[in-house]
Amino acid sequence: MNRENKRKQYDKNFYRTHPCIDPFTCKTCGRTVVPEGAGSDHRNHCPYCLFSLHLDEEPGDRASDCHGRMEPIGVWVRKNGEWALIHRCTVCGKLDSNRVAADDNPMKLLALAMKPFANPILNPEGLKEITVKMED
């Protein structure tokens, strides 16, 4: 008899100790995402559009009532040199950090890292001014 289904239903903290193995449909891009291929047991975001959902307060507790879409706003480098995505909830603004998965869209990841440099704050004149001041 499979008691795993019963535990899933009644144990509030089931996902704190068990990886979620159900495929899901991305709420943003509508693609079906399967757990295989992430290189980890804990797939957190859609590998195509990198969006996530605000389900947890602490990893795996499924305690959030917000259920907003989490938008990827940036990447950062962890101590061990691997990248982590920074998600921001479009509803409540909560920030969260998550490891990148093996099959995450590399183009989208690099575009996130490039975003600050594609911004008019970094205008060539301003950078030239700084460089000239440094040479003085």
Added chain:
Amino acid sequence: MEEMIRCRTCGTEYSGDHCPTCLCALHTDEDPEYDCGGVMEPVSVWVKPDGAWELILRCRSCGEMETFPVAKGDNPMKLLSVASKPLANPPFPIERLEDIAKMTGATGSTGDFGGAYEQGE
């Protein structure tokens, strides 16, 4: 007169929510449960929908993340350094990005600088 805070990382005296020199801040919160008092260090920069840069700071003690608007006196070189960290440590060979993207079925291309090199001559 605003209260001056001495930065715990670099010793600069500053007023405001983060140190303009090393961009670190102290982790304070109105809710005492989250007020851990640890040092928050800059991990990344993001561009708000209105086009402004915001620093993303992460607490060394509890790992909580918070965003701070970039202030006027912030060190521009430190800002650039924080923003380019991911580019300097890519998780995949960056020069083979298009091949990797093709393998995974992703679209998009890295393109080029659109002749910007020639214009500089």
